Amino acid sequence: MNVHHDHNKTYLAVFGTLLILTAITVAVSYFHFGVFNIFVAMFVATVKGSLVCLYFMHLKDDNRVNQVVFISAFVFLALFIGLTLSDVLFR
Amino acid sequence: MSLNQITIAAEPVQSASEVHLRNDRKGHVVPHHFETATQAYEASKLGVWLFLVTEILMFGGLFVAYIVFRALNPQAFAEASHHLDKVMGAINTVVLIASSFTMAMAVNETRHDRVKRASYFLLATLFFASVFLVIKYFEYTHKIHAGLLPAGYFTYEGLSHEKGKLFFSLYFLMTGLHGSHVLVGMGLIFWMFLKCRFKSLSSTYFTPVEMVGIFWHLVDLIWIYLFPLLYLIG
Numbered sequence: 001m002n003v004h005h006d007h008n009k010t011y012l013a014v015f016g017t018l019l020i021l022t023a024i025t026v027a028v029s030y031f032h033f034g035v036f037n038i039f040v041a042m043f044v045a046t047v048k049g050s051l052v053c054l055y056f057m058h059l060k061d062d063n064r065v066n067q068v069v070f071i072s073a074f075v076f077l078a079l080f081i082g083l084t085l086s087d088v089l090f091r
Numbered sequence: 092m093s094l095n096q097i098t099i100a101a102e103p104v105q106s107a108s109e110v111h112l113r114n115d116r117k118g119h120v121v122p123h124h125f126e127t128a129t130q131a132y133e134a135s136k137l138g139v140w141l142f143l144v145t146e147i148l149m150f151g152g153l154f155v156a157y158i159v160f161r162a163l164n165p166q167a168f169a170e171a172s173h174h175l176d177k178v179m180g181a182i183n184t185v186v187l188i189a190s191s192f193t194m195a196m197a198v199n200e201t202r203h204d205r206v207k208r209a210s211y212f213l214l215a216t217l218f219f220a221s222v223f224l225v226i227k228y229f230e231y232t233h234k235i236h237a238g239l240l241p242a243g244y245f246t247y248e249g250l251s252h253e254k255g256k257l258f259f260s261l262y263f264l265m266t267g268l269h270g271s272h273v274l275v276g277m278g279l280i281f282w283m284f285l286k287c288r289f290k291s292l293s294s295t296y297f298t299p300v301e302m303v304g305i306f307w308h309l310v311d312l313i314w315i316y317l318f319p320l321l322y323l324i325g
Contacts, residue, residue, distance in 0.1 A: 007199045015192040026181045029323035041319035048315045056195045056308045066140045073144040077151045
């Protein structure tokens with residue numbers, strides 16, 4: 001990453017995108033599509049979260065070790081959720 | 092990474108004056124167990140990322156509880172969720188995203204030696220964080236008066252599903268833990284504000300403000316998931 005590179009414009013664009021996505025997720029919640037609602041909400045949240053991680057937290061330009069460390073948290077979280085649900089839902 | 096590297100000479104440090112070889116012009120000293128300023132910076136950052144992993148797994152426990160109880164009581168959760176104010180939740184989401192933006196700007200300004208502007212962005216971040224907590228205060232007050240409280244304190248009688256009170260236990264635990272992170276973050280941001288005012292941060296040493304920034308963005312990231320899960324599931 002180049003220290004002398006200014007990120008102001010990138011941050012502004014990410015900020016704008018996050019606001020638009022928030023508006024979309026709130027708007028969608030007023031319509032009832034059944035199970036589809038939660039998938040849209042989680043998809044939009046994940047896109048927003050990824051933008052925050054990649055640009056605001058600089059994970060995009062960070063070194064590989066930090067990227068792997070942070071992503072590992074979500075791998076373990078998925079294991080935690082998956083194994084717990086496999087018990088609760090199928091007992 | 093093209094940080095100004097302050098390398099130490101191969102010969103051992105002999106006197107107090109030689110220690111200043113490892114200082115940047117604003118007086119920051121690279122700890123003696125690091126070879127270079129870059130190495131110190133990378134080590135700090137890896138430490139913060141590891142800390143964030145533990146944070147995600149701590150909140151993860153609550154998310155798992157939420158997912159399990161919601162999977163078992165979908166109607167009760169949908170009904171209980173209607174007692175949250177979508178508009179207030181949405182305003183708080185916008186406020187927290189704005190605070191993340193000003194925080195990112197503050198880090199960027201510090202990296203370019205514009206510490207005065209950085210301090211203004213930190214003040215703006217503090218302002219947005221306060222707005223978030225004030226809105227949270229109004230939401231909590233409303234729920235406390237209605238008796239929508241966790242576990243045994245739950246006295247509200249307008250829910251048709253008995254398990255609806257589980258939702259409020261999770262609501263208070265999740266937003267409470269998140270809110271305490273906002274408070275801690277505000278303390279750290281104020282500390283960074285002082286560091287900028289006293290000019291102890293610069294383009295050669297901006298580790299603290301960048302680390303606080305990464306933490307603050309995590310607080311935003313968690314809210315990005317809390318908002319739809321708690322407010323938008325009706």
